[in-house]
Structure formats: C-alpha cells, structure tokens
Amino acid sequence: MSGAIAFSTPKADILARRSEIISDLQAILPKDALIHEGRELVPFETDGFIAYTRLPLAVCLPETTQQVAKVLSYCHENGIPVVPRGAGTSLSGGAIGQEDAIILGLSRMNRILDIDLPNRAATVQAGVTNIAISEAVKPEGFFYAPDPSSQLACTIGGNIGMNSGGAHCLKYGVTTNNLLGVKMVLIDGTVIDLGGKALDSAGYDLMALVCGSEGQLGIITEATVRLLASPEGARPVLFGFPTSEQAGACVTDIIASGIIPVAIEFMDKPAIEICEAFAKAGYPLDAGALLIIEVEGSEDEMEAMLAEIVAIAERHGVMAIRRSQSATEAALIWKGRKSAFGATGRIADYICMDGTVPLSQLSYVLQKTSEITDRYGLRVANVFHAGDGNMHPLILYNINDPEDAARAEEAGAEILKLCVDAGGCLTGEHGVGIEKRDLMRHQYSDADLRQQMAVRAAFDPDWMLNPSKVFPLEGRDD
Amino acid sequence: MSGAIAFSTPKADILARRSEIISDLQAILPKDALIHEGRELVPFETDGFIAYTRLPLAVCLPETTQQVAKVLSYCHENGIPVVPRGAGTSLSGGAIGQEDAIILGLSRMNRILDIDLPNRAATVQAGVTNIAISEAVKPEGFFYAPDPSSQLACTIGGNIGMNSGGAHCLKYGVTTNNLLGVKMVLIDGTVIDLGGKALDSAGYDLMALVCGSEGQLGIITEATVRLLASPEGARPVLFGFPTSEQAGACVTDIIASGIIPVAIEFMDKPAIEICEAFAKAGYPLDAGALLIIEVEGSEDEMEAMLAEIVAIAERHGVMAIRRSQSATEAALIWKGRKSAFGATGRIADYICMDGTVPLSQLSYVLQKTSEITDRYGLRVANVFHAGDGNMHPLILYNINDPEDAARAEEAGAEILKLCVDAGGCLTGEHGVGIEKRDLMRHQYSDADLRQQMAVRAAFDPDWMLNPSKVFPLEGRDD
Known part of the structure; x- marks a missing residue:
C-alpha cells in the first residue's frame, strides 16, 4: 500500500530494553508462552488487513486470566504498549502490533467453561471461536446468533472488540445484542466483571461500552453469551x-x-x-x-x-x-x-470497505460508489448485508503497484465519507482499527472525539492498550 | 420513611447565593420557564418514589437544546448541581432534587420532530411521552416497543436515563435495544450527537453507555428510536x-x-x-x-x-x-x-422492589421473598415481568408508622441482596436512584465501582449532574 496510514513512532527506550523485557515476560509466563524470535514473529506481523505489516516486540500467549493480569500489570509499570489479538482476522488492522508493543494473544484461552441451557447462556474463554459455541449447543437445539464470515476462525474476544455482525444479524442483532457478561482485565491488572446472566445491570452499562471498543479499555478473558433456540426451519x-x-x-x-x-x-x-x-x-x-x-x-x-x-x-x-x-x-x-x-482474493488484491447507511439511501450510495470507482479507474464488487444497510464494497487493485494501491485507498476513503454524508457511519462490523482512524474526523466533531478519548482515558490514562488504533494520531491529548 | 437513606448536605455557599442564582437563570431562560417560589416548587419535591421529599433550589423548564446548554454552562461555571427530570415517574428517587440543586425539567420539550418510516425511525424531543410515539405511528402500522406501566406519563428522556423496560420487553428488549441515537448536552454546555439511523457506530458506543446512566453523564434533549411493525394479531x-x-x-x-x-x-x-x-x-x-x-x-x-x-x-x-x-x-x-x-396504592402504602434474577432462580427467589417478608411481619404482593426474570415485590406498609417503614425498607434491601446472591442484579428497569445507592456495594467490588465512577468523571469531573444518585455517598473520589 501507499503507506498513507502511519503508525506511531516506536519508543526508543522500549526498543533499548527489549532483551530485559523479554526475560521479564518469560519469568511471568509458562514455558513456551512467549514468542520473541524474528522468524517466529512473522505470523503475527499482520492480520486480515494485510496491506500493512509490522513486527511486534514479542507475543504473549497466556492461558489464564491471572497470567493476563500479570502481563498487563508488568506492561503498565514499564510503559509497554499492549495489542490484544484473537485469531488475527481483523479487516481494519485492529490486531497489528508494532516494534515497541507486545501482542497479547488469547488463542490458548479456548475452553468452553459452562453451558447453562435453563438460562440460555454459555460462558467461554475469549479465545473460543465463534462457530465453536454454536457447535457445542447444536445437539440441544440452540445456537449463538452473530455469524461473521470468518466464524470458523475468529474468536469471541475479537468479536466483542469489534462488535462483529454477520449475515443473520438483521434479525438477531450484532454482538452487543447477544452478549450477557464479560470478565475483563484492566491495564493495571485489576480484574472486573461486567454484566451477568440477569437482564440489565445496576449502574452504568460498561459492558455495552466495552463491546466495540477495539481492545482499548481492557483485555476480555471470558464472555457469557446468549443462546437462542434453533428455528424449526x-x-x-x-x-x-x-x-x-x-x-x-x-x-x-x-x-x-x-x-x-x-x-x-x-x-x-x-x-x-x-x-x-x-x-x-x-x-x-x-x-x-x-x-x-x-x-x-x-x-x-x-x-x-x-x-x-x-x-x-x-x-x-x-x-x-x-x-x-x-x-x-x-x-x-x-x-x-x-x-x-476468499473468492475475490483469488482473482485480485482488494480492500474491503465497511460503511453503513440508512436503508433509504441504499440505491443512491450504490450508484455513487460506482461513480467513484469509475473515476479512479478501479473495479469494485459489492457483496454485503443489505438488510442492515451494512455495505462491503470490495475495491480490486494490484498490491504490487504503489500508484494503484494509493488510488484504491483514496477511493475507499471517498466511499466511506459518502456513507457518513448519507447519514450512515464508517463501520458496521469491521471496526476502525488503523484503516479508518483518520476518517473519524469526518464522522465526529472535535467535541465528540474528545468525549470518546476522555472515556478511554478513564480506563487507560497512558494509552497503553492498542494505542495506534481508532483515534487519529494527531490531536490526541497525549 | 425511616430516613435511613441520606441526601448529601446542601452546599452553604449555594444556599447563600440563592436569589442571585435565580435572577441569573431568569436572564437565561424565557419568561415563565423558571419556577422558584416555595408553593410552586412543591409538585417537584418528590417523584414516583414518594418515600422521600426535598425541595429544589429552582426548576428550569427550557424549550430548546440551546437553552439547556446555557443552563448547564451556567451551573457548571457556578458549581450548582443539576437534577434532570422528565415526568417525575421514577420509582427509585432518580428525579428528586435538593436545596442546593436546580431541577432541569424537560417536559416542555415535547415535540415529535421527525417520523421516518422508510428507515423505521422516529426523532423526538426528550419530553415526549412514551405512548405518544406509538400513537403517532399507529395509523401506519408501527409502534415503539418498550412499554413501562407508566407509559401514559413517562417521557422518552426518562426512559433512556433508566433504560426502562415493560411487559413486552421479553421479545423486543428494553430501551437500549430500541434506541438509535441521542442528542446530549454535556455539563459544560457542549452539544454532542451519539449514534444515528445506521447500524453500529464507529468508535466507542457512548450511546449504549448513556442509556441507563440516570442523567449523570449529560442531559438528553432529543432521541431517535426504532419503530417496529405492529404484529398481525x-x-x-x-x-x-x-x-x-x-x-x-x-x-x-x-x-x-x-x-x-x-x-x-x-x-x-x-x-x-x-x-x-x-x-x-x-x-x-x-x-x-x-x-x-x-x-x-x-x-x-x-x-x-x-x-x-x-x-x-x-x-x-x-x-x-x-x-x-x-x-x-x-x-x-x-x-x-x-x-x-395504582390498585395497590389504594389499599396500602408500598415500596416496589425491582430485582432481576436468572430464570432458573425464579421459584427459589419467590419462596425466599415470602420467607423474608414473613419474618418482618409484612405483606407482599408479587406482580412482575417473569419472562425477563425482572421481579417486582410490592412490600405493603404504613407510611405513617416509622417502625413499619423501617421494617419495609430493611426487608426490601434483604430481597435485593437475595436477587444479587442468586446471580441477578439490583434493578431491571427502575434504576438505582437514591433507593438502591448503598446496595451497589453488594453488587459490585470496589474495583468495579471505581471504574464506573472514573467513567462518570470523564463526563462530569465535578459531580454536578444528579450527584446524590447511583453511587454510595461514602467512598466517592470527591
């Protein structure tokens, strides 16, 4: 890609302490739970948003909430950024790290802890795949509703971070509508529980806030989700x-x-x-x-x-x-x-946009999307959740041609602005990540963004959690 | 009542400046939009939670978002607490003010601004009653789903503040599941827009956070709600x-x-x-x-x-x-x-509890509730949203007998603790208000409460908005 999207500059002091940090983390974690050698880090250099790659400092693969708490507490004390990662299927770069950050991978926390059919709830660790929940309760005639296309691979923790949707969310809602509770570790290592099996919650609905917060408010280690009865046909x-x-x-x-x-x-x-x-x-x-x-x-x-x-x-x-x-x-x-x-990937490189529009604007936005891609001389394929107004234009380009890549990125940004201007928003289910970070200014006023960042700071005042994502790099309070 | 529930002590400096504050507010607001004389304040001394009464400093009745912003900005600069109020139907004391606080009543902001059937959405001012929305779209075959028992009187702004439910929420969800967007004024007078007509939102879901925040994060002046098609039968x-x-x-x-x-x-x-x-x-x-x-x-x-x-x-x-x-x-x-x-109120005074429990605990909690009220020698009537596990034991007592009132309050607290211990929570739809404030410690750990208060401070660092509510008075950061 053209590199128009910048990462933040890695902190020199962290880079200088790299070996010390690695041995400290090795002491905290079980054997084999820390990946730090160059070759072994490669699978973690990007995610589903393959346009950008960055190697992290190291990858931690904890197996328990307590280990997650220890890692966060250590990183908090030592000023080391932490990027959470489920299966790495993010389409907006949400799980890409950088040289001064550790990646906290939840893939080893993949146990289903409890299936409670009388209360139509399942409690699972964050690294359980989306499809595994439905498979576990299918024999009893139940399922978990949100069904992202990546459901064979993507994890429930990542789904919560991005508030994932899917084809069947028209009727059943997205992740936030099917989530009952989470266990979350704050940046200082404190473990909190949000929500539960009962309706509503006393006090503020922090669970709803956490859903879609892209790993910036805490690390989710367990989730309790709602199960629905399978339809007759x-x-x-x-x-x-x-x-x-x-x-x-x-x-x-x-x-x-x-x-x-x-x-x-x-x-x-x-x-x-x-x-x-x-x-x-x-x-x-x-x-x-x-x-x-x-x-x-x-x-x-x-x-x-x-x-x-x-x-x-x-x-x-x-x-x-x-x-x-x-x-x-x-x-x-x-x-x-x-x-x-996947089928599109076989014929060309592509970027997948994720704008959402009010239903009445669907035909207008489709027509304007064609006009935009025509103007840039690019091909586009539209395949999306129309009932929700959640559009996914796939812009085809050649990743090895920097000019073509730059055109694709510009056309994509123009399409997302079009969605916002039509009364919609930048993302339906893929999240902001690094991809749409700078477009947040098109959607939100300074006051809106300031308020969102103030809420972030109430959880993570030093911007240690997934720091390069969601908000424009310029104009941050830090 | 026994008075076990304390209000915070009114600030002497505000009481001393009362007449100056009243004339300043008169200058900001239209004629007749400020109520400040003793006799006229009486209708505002309590709400649906009639056990406690407190007169406010004054009542502001703005007609526009701009007027709300001016009042908040003035109160912010002058350190005056602000208690928002819709129709005053709160059952947890959420709309009760006190001598050093103004009540900001939204009842004059009662216009339906837009009905957008193609997008199944209605935009209304905060003071529009719940029933008015359904009535406005009924001829077209649509309705607004949440239906609190007070729906003839209660306002959509109050519904959002308390995340109100109702009998039909088993299928359709509570307010948060039927809300698309809000316009909200922050304590410093800044106006922000959260959510919108499109699915999801980029960045954090502050709208979901605001829903159920009991007027402590900002004053909602407009709401966009989802309309549903009326069923065939x-x-x-x-x-x-x-x-x-x-x-x-x-x-x-x-x-x-x-x-x-x-x-x-x-x-x-x-x-x-x-x-x-x-x-x-x-x-x-x-x-x-x-x-x-x-x-x-x-x-x-x-x-x-x-x-x-x-x-x-x-x-x-x-x-x-x-x-x-x-x-x-x-x-x-x-x-x-x-x-x-209402029918219960004809035969006795009562307090209405609002605990929620996982469905599998329903029979157990009903039986224990009887045991508790028997032990206190009190009568109880149970009438509630069973499908949601949202229990409403009505504890009957004599408001003129302080000992009876104290017993009722103690029994109520014991029942709510029972709900929490059974895996449920303190409130399904009536909110925490002043009633359940001190019970929050039974539901939440110190870390949980600290995090909620940190989020509150990200909106209102000086605790000016509805300050005596939701959180225990002791142990606050202020």
Whole structure:
C-alpha cells in the first residue's frame, strides 16, 4: 500500500530494553508462552488487513486470566504498549502490533467453561471461536446468533472488540445484542466483571461500552453469551434483478414494510461472477444484482413471509426467484456468499470497505460508489448485508503497484465519507482499527472525539492498550 | 420513611447565593420557564418514589437544546448541581432534587420532530411521552416497543436515563435495544450527537453507555428510536396455577425451551386479588398464581405457539386457561396488570422492589421473598415481568408508622441482596436512584465501582449532574 496510514513512532527506550523485557515476560509466563524470535514473529506481523505489516516486540500467549493480569500489570509499570489479538482476522488492522508493543494473544484461552441451557447462556474463554459455541449447543437445539464470515476462525474476544455482525444479524442483532457478561482485565491488572446472566445491570452499562471498543479499555478473558433456540426451519431464496438499483430499492421496501427476514444479502454482477466461479452455488449469471433472502420458522410461517417478499420483489422487476430445494442446496447458497472475500482474493488484491447507511439511501450510495470507482479507474464488487444497510464494497487493485494501491485507498476513503454524508457511519462490523482512524474526523466533531478519548482515558490514562488504533494520531491529548 | 437513606448536605455557599442564582437563570431562560417560589416548587419535591421529599433550589423548564446548554454552562461555571427530570415517574428517587440543586425539567420539550418510516425511525424531543410515539405511528402500522406501566406519563428522556423496560420487553428488549441515537448536552454546555439511523457506530458506543446512566453523564434533549411493525394479531392468555412455585417453574421451562412469547407477566395471590378488585379483568381468584402470556403473529402462529405453551403449563399443574375472546377483553387483561401499582396504592402504602434474577432462580427467589417478608411481619404482593426474570415485590406498609417503614425498607434491601446472591442484579428497569445507592456495594467490588465512577468523571469531573444518585455517598473520589 501507499503507506498513507502511519503508525506511531516506536519508543526508543522500549526498543533499548527489549532483551530485559523479554526475560521479564518469560519469568511471568509458562514455558513456551512467549514468542520473541524474528522468524517466529512473522505470523503475527499482520492480520486480515494485510496491506500493512509490522513486527511486534514479542507475543504473549497466556492461558489464564491471572497470567493476563500479570502481563498487563508488568506492561503498565514499564510503559509497554499492549495489542490484544484473537485469531488475527481483523479487516481494519485492529490486531497489528508494532516494534515497541507486545501482542497479547488469547488463542490458548479456548475452553468452553459452562453451558447453562435453563438460562440460555454459555460462558467461554475469549479465545473460543465463534462457530465453536454454536457447535457445542447444536445437539440441544440452540445456537449463538452473530455469524461473521470468518466464524470458523475468529474468536469471541475479537468479536466483542469489534462488535462483529454477520449475515443473520438483521434479525438477531450484532454482538452487543447477544452478549450477557464479560470478565475483563484492566491495564493495571485489576480484574472486573461486567454484566451477568440477569437482564440489565445496576449502574452504568460498561459492558455495552466495552463491546466495540477495539481492545482499548481492557483485555476480555471470558464472555457469557446468549443462546437462542434453533428455528424449526430456515430457507435461503435467491432473487435476481436486472440492476443493482432495483435490488437496492427492493431491500428498502422490504424493511420499510416492517418485515424482518433473518438475512438479506446483496451481490452485484461482479460479485455474482466471482462467487459463482468459486462456489458453483447456482447464482443467476444473467442478473445485474442478486439478493439472498433467508426466512425461518415453520413451513407455514416461511411461506407466508416469502409471499409478502415476492410481492415486493415483483414490484421492483425481479427476473428470477430460486428457492433452495434441499439442505445441501441451502448450504451451497450460503457457502457462495460466505466465501466471497476468499473468492475475490483469488482473482485480485482488494480492500474491503465497511460503511453503513440508512436503508433509504441504499440505491443512491450504490450508484455513487460506482461513480467513484469509475473515476479512479478501479473495479469494485459489492457483496454485503443489505438488510442492515451494512455495505462491503470490495475495491480490486494490484498490491504490487504503489500508484494503484494509493488510488484504491483514496477511493475507499471517498466511499466511506459518502456513507457518513448519507447519514450512515464508517463501520458496521469491521471496526476502525488503523484503516479508518483518520476518517473519524469526518464522522465526529472535535467535541465528540474528545468525549470518546476522555472515556478511554478513564480506563487507560497512558494509552497503553492498542494505542495506534481508532483515534487519529494527531490531536490526541497525549 | 425511616430516613435511613441520606441526601448529601446542601452546599452553604449555594444556599447563600440563592436569589442571585435565580435572577441569573431568569436572564437565561424565557419568561415563565423558571419556577422558584416555595408553593410552586412543591409538585417537584418528590417523584414516583414518594418515600422521600426535598425541595429544589429552582426548576428550569427550557424549550430548546440551546437553552439547556446555557443552563448547564451556567451551573457548571457556578458549581450548582443539576437534577434532570422528565415526568417525575421514577420509582427509585432518580428525579428528586435538593436545596442546593436546580431541577432541569424537560417536559416542555415535547415535540415529535421527525417520523421516518422508510428507515423505521422516529426523532423526538426528550419530553415526549412514551405512548405518544406509538400513537403517532399507529395509523401506519408501527409502534415503539418498550412499554413501562407508566407509559401514559413517562417521557422518552426518562426512559433512556433508566433504560426502562415493560411487559413486552421479553421479545423486543428494553430501551437500549430500541434506541438509535441521542442528542446530549454535556455539563459544560457542549452539544454532542451519539449514534444515528445506521447500524453500529464507529468508535466507542457512548450511546449504549448513556442509556441507563440516570442523567449523570449529560442531559438528553432529543432521541431517535426504532419503530417496529405492529404484529398481525396479539392475544394475552391467562394461566392460573395452584401455587407461585408452579407458575415460576412453568416460566423457567418456557424460556429454557427456547420459546419467546411477547410477554410473560406473573401475579401471586395477593396481586391477583388487588388487581381484580380494581380492574374486574376476570382474573381467577381461586388461583395461587397467575401468568399472563401474550403471543402474537398470524392466527396460525399464535395457535402453534400457544399449543407449546399449554403443553408446558400442563406439566406444571395449570388449573385454568382463559383466552381473551375479544379486543376489549384483551385490553382489560392488560389494564388489570398495568394498573397493579395504582390498585395497590389504594389499599396500602408500598415500596416496589425491582430485582432481576436468572430464570432458573425464579421459584427459589419467590419462596425466599415470602420467607423474608414473613419474618418482618409484612405483606407482599408479587406482580412482575417473569419472562425477563425482572421481579417486582410490592412490600405493603404504613407510611405513617416509622417502625413499619423501617421494617419495609430493611426487608426490601434483604430481597435485593437475595436477587444479587442468586446471580441477578439490583434493578431491571427502575434504576438505582437514591433507593438502591448503598446496595451497589453488594453488587459490585470496589474495583468495579471505581471504574464506573472514573467513567462518570470523564463526563462530569465535578459531580454536578444528579450527584446524590447511583453511587454510595461514602467512598466517592470527591
């Protein structure tokens, strides 16, 4: 990439004390829980936002909340920045470290601690993968709702840090709507518990604040999440439209009518072609845009909701409707959608934007997005959670051509500003990270940002936790 | 009451400057927007938590966000505490002021600013009543979900301050789940906007933090809330059980099975008698406990869900099932439930507790509650949102008998501690206010409270906003 996004300058005093810090951390942690040799650090030099790489000072892989507390307490006393990391699937650079920072990896804290079906709750360590929770309770007929595309790999701790969403969040909400409690270690090593299995909480809702705070307020080591009963049945249906504008207008009308399907996913022509070539899911290649709409419930409920949706789609010129005829076919439809990023990666480098807009602006923003990428001479594929207004334009470019990379980054920034100007926001589920840090000024006034930073300082006054992320580097109080 | 709950001592310097402060505020506000004469202040001396009364220094009734900003800025510069107030329906004393504080009443900011059906959102001023939002969008087939019993009077600003719930929150969530954005004035007069019509927000979720913060972080002047489509049909059904334990166990099993009705309300024998005498709703007087379970959807959906619920109720010895046969009858069933507090007030003074427990603890906590009130020689009526585990024991006593009042207060505190010890929390929807302030130490560790107070200080470092509430008076940083 062009390098337009800067990291903060590593602190010389920390770099000078590197070996001392490593041996101190080795003394705190179990054997094999500290990675510090150059070659072994390479897997940690970037995350899902592969455009930037930085090697950390070391990687700590604690196994208990107490070990996390000891590491934080040590780093706090010694002024060493700490970057938390789950599976490293962040698309905004949230888990990338730098030379004067340690990465605190939670991957070894991967035990499911308690499944409490009477209270529809599961308590898990932060490094448990998203899918593992649903798999553990599936035999009993339950599931955990948020389902990011990376759910096979990404961890619940990372999901909380980014307030992750997914295709099925239209009906079930994002992480914050499905989280009951967390255990969190503060920068000085204090362990606090937020939320719990009961509704609401007395005092301030710090749990909601922590959800989406990108690891800057504390390190989450355990989470209690809500379990939902699996629906009687679920069925994705494909709707092909001549144009993106028609598909977008159809989504707007479905939501405005008050119908809430489980999922409404959108693909434009380039996305259909890319995903179909990879997954052979039977997507209609002659359509200008495609909606995957999933309904659930009993056979009667699904049919009743589908009838309403079909009537709306017909008003918007739908050209093809294809119901999945079997569980295999349904799984294939979702496989095509969930592999969109991987499939795109096979044909080009790309950056994935994550703007969110009010539903009524969907068609307008899609059209303007095309105009922007056309102007930069770039290709774009749109594949996203349309029911939430959560757009994911994938801007294709060549990572080895610095000029092309710079153009992609500029076009991406312009698209995100467009989302904000249309009444939306910079991120739906991928977080701000380093990627959108400087765009925060476009979304927020100085007073807004000052207040957010004051809240941050109430947890971490010295900006030790994931310091280069979320807020513009310039104009910070420190 | 016994006066066990103390207010902070009024600051002498503010009392000495009273007339100067009044004339300064008169200069800031429109004519008739300042109440300061003794007799006219009386309606503001208490709120729904009538056990305590304190006259404020004055009451400001601004009409615009700008006027709110001017008042806050003035109070900030002059060290005058500010207590926000909507309709004054707080059941925990959240809107009670004191002699050195002004009350900032939002009741004149009662305009609906925008109804945006395509985005299923309404923007209203903070003083708009809860019911007014649903009434404004009812002709279009929409509603605003949270429905506190006080919904005819209480305001959306107060609902946000207390994160209010209501009978139908089992399915639709409490205020925080239905709030999209707020405009808020900080203590120094700065106006900030949090959230918006798009999903999620970049940076920290300060809106979620503000929801339930009891007016201590800023004064909300406008709110954007989510509108939902009215269901095709809705039907409350009465289930009579021989005992409270059986009714409680039935609720636990319904929720554990994964079924989520719109509402599951619980009444024990004393509550049934009190409400039936008032509302003549046809409640079964021979039952030891009653559940009102509401289902909604199409006729088929309602029947399918009811069949599952009936099967579970039969396993718990249900003795009577009565379906409402008409809209009038359905309305009467709800009228009986929603007038429970008023009906109780006709026969005795009472304090209403608001503990929340994990569903699996419901029967245990009901039984222990009886044991506690028996031990104090007090009568109790239980009428509450059982599906959420949000209990409302009404402890009956004589307000003119100080010993009886002290007993009621002690019994109430013991019940709330019981809820916390059972894995629950001090409040489901009424807030901490002054009532539960000292019990916060039972729920939270020192580290937890210190972190909450640090967040408060990031908004209001001098503790000017609603200062006597939420946190124990002893051990504050100030």
